[in-house]
Amino acid sequence: MKVSDISDMWWKTAVFYNLNVGSYLDWNDDGTGDFEGLSHRLDYLGELGVTCLWLAPFYPSPRADNGYDIADYFGVDPRYGDLGDFVEVVRTAHERGMRVIVDLVVNHTSDAHPWFQSARQSRDSPYRDFYIWRDEPPEDQRASMFPDAEDGVWFYDEAAGQYYEHSFYRHQPDLNTANPKVREAIAKVIGFWLQIGVDGFRVDAVPFLIDNGGENEHEYLQAIRTFVGRRNGAGALLGEVNLPYDKQIAFFGDEDGDELTMQFDFVANQRLYLSLAREDAGPLVEALRARPQLARTNQWANFVRNHDELTLDQLSEDERNEVFEAFAPEESMRIHGRGIVRRLPPMLGGDPRWIRMVYSLTFSLPGAPVLYYGEEIGMGEHPTLPGRAAVRTPMQWADSPNGAFSGADADDLPHPLVSGGFSAEHINVSAQLHDPESMFHFVRQLVAAYAISPEIGWGDFEILPQPHACVLVHSLQGSMGRLIALHNFAPDGRKVTVTLDDTDESTRAIDLLGNETYLLDDGVLNVTLDGFGYRWIRIARTGDKRLL
Structure with a gap:
């Protein structure tokens, strides 16, 4: 499947926003967020500038793993509403210019799924081969993804009389995707x-x-991409592939990019945190220089945080310990021996300059930005909740009971709200909407600057050399012009001046975030960055007619 129309490649410059319906807004006050509540916040997301809504699993589920343990692929969990409520959200989002993508979780099901319940009852069940069974687990079985929760990836089922494979939790049996059925x-x-x-x-x-062990395993991804293309020529596939670049690139497909449409850049994300810990741009620069060149039909998804732990598994043990010591000094802040269960603002001590530098950088990197709900207001985590639940607390809408998420009793909420300095009393949407200096308005400014900078999604990327180890300077050259972004990883007291001297025949430069215009002296511009400083500079040539 080849995509040729630029309008079909909307994902190249989309702003994604991920949320869990159950934690967003409870409209009927039963304690759980619902689709009706979400529908009443689509205008808010439109005001922020979101162009694609990514919904975490909302399907019927025991919710032993935040809904990723699916018991019915064709329905809506009654706690969130019904299929009609979902359709109404999709319709309303489309009317406001927002796309909607949903989670496709088909590497496993819940053990409560009817397929598995049938499969475990009899070896003659038509669903027996939907899963992977063995009389004895292999001696050389791979390690569990959750070594602190599971001691292997095979579990004996008494009813079935065999072991079944589960790459994740034991209540999530792997589907046998090599089976044509x-x-x-x-x-x-x-x-x-x-x-x-x-x-x-x-x-x-x-x-x-x-991962079925066959030589042609990627043919299945190609088949999925082709199927999506037949049903919706502009359909996107945003893949979670946490692998080194040399292995990750295969999941985009051939030179035309015929498998996944997009992939999260886990490598750059993890190196970002190492750079933050060291106050040195070097680790991130190294990752960005190693980024594979993508086909025109593919894109990177850049993110600061997601709905899981902040995984650091691609860092060396020493590098991971550096990040742990800087941002997760207590054992309770870590998970699985490889990740951090915190949001960014508490990790950075609530320093607004440092936090804003990170988001400015993320929006300026080549690719499409992905926000996790609450990032736009600087939400924190709940430090006493176990594991990943720490970053899945209810959205904080106002300084009122339950953060105006729900009118139910606090005990009926999916998780307790964040307390302390990052509570709804201090961090909430209502207050920030009326404060032009708030985090919300800053993120909205980033979204607006991103929207008028198509070179971030489409342009040629280059890291510009300069003498300061703490500074990352990169250029994005598009058909309409050039954007240069500068970010200082060093704190107060580390002010630096960067000289830009390769601006060709340009006569002026516009700071898209600071609303300043600079006249260039023979194509040379000196830019001073304070500690945690950042600039997006549009290099404008004579006759440039863009709205800058």
């Missing part, structure tokens, strides 16, 4: 949600989806 069932799931109106999928744990 399983692939047919997955195609029905994809076709169902595309028919209802979604614009694509965030594909969960992609390497586990196609």
Whole structure:
């Protein structure tokens, strides 16, 4: 499947916003967020500038893993509403110019799924081969993704009389995606949600989806991409592939990019945190220079935080310990031996300059930015909640009971609200909407600057050499012009001056975030950055007619 129309490649310059419906807004005051509540906040997301809504799993589920343990692929969990409520959200989002993607979690099901319940009852069940069974687990079995929760990836099922494979938790048996019947069932799931109106999928744990040991395992991803293209020519596949670049690149497909549409850049994300810990741009610069060149039909997704732990598994043990010591000094802040269960603002001590520098950098990197709900107001985590739940607390809408998330009793909420300095009393949407200096308005400014800078999504990327180890300077050259972004990883007392002297025949430069215009002296511009300083500078040539 080849995409040729630029309008079909909307993901190249989209602003993604990920949320869990159950934690966003509870409209009927039963304690759980719902689709009706979300529908009443789409104008808020439109004001922020979101162009694509990414919904975490909302399907019927025991919710032993935040809904990623799916018991029915074709429904809506009654706690959130019904299918009609979902359709109304999609319709309303589309009317406001927002796309909608949903999670495609088909590397495993819940053990409560009817397929598995049938499979475990009899070896003659038509669903037995939907899963992977053995009489004895292999001696050389791979390690569990959750070594602090599971001692292996095979579990003995008494009813079935065999072991089944589970790459994640034992209540999430792996689907046998090498089975053509399983692939047919997955195609029905994809076709169902595309028919209802979604614009694509965030594909969960992609390497586990196609890890069947065959030589042609990527043909399955190609088949999925082709199927999505037939049903929706502009459909996106945003893949979760946490692998080194040399292995990750294969999941984009051939030179035309015929597998995943987009992938999260886990490498740059992890090196970002090492740079923050060292106050040195070097680790991130190294990652960005190693980024593979993508086909025109593909894109990177840049993020600061996501709904899981902040994984650091691609750093060396010494590097990971550096980040732990800087940002997760207590054992309770860590998980699985590789990750951090904190949001960015508390990690950075609530320093607004440092926090804003990180988001400015993320929006300026080549690719499409992905926000996790609450990032736009600087929400923190709940430090006493176990594991990943710490960063999945209810959205903080106002300084009122339950943060105006719900009128139910606090004990009925999915998780307690954040307390202390990052509580709704101090961090909430209502207050920030009326404060032009707030985090919300800063993120909205970034979104607006990103929207008028198509070179970030489409342009040629180059890291510009300069003498300061703490500074990252990169250039994005597009058909309409050039953007240069500068970011200082060093704190107060480390002011630096960067000289830009390769601006060709340019006569002026515009600071898109500071609303300043500079006249260039023979194509040379000196830019001073304070500690944690940042600039987005549009290099304008004579006759440039863009709205700057």
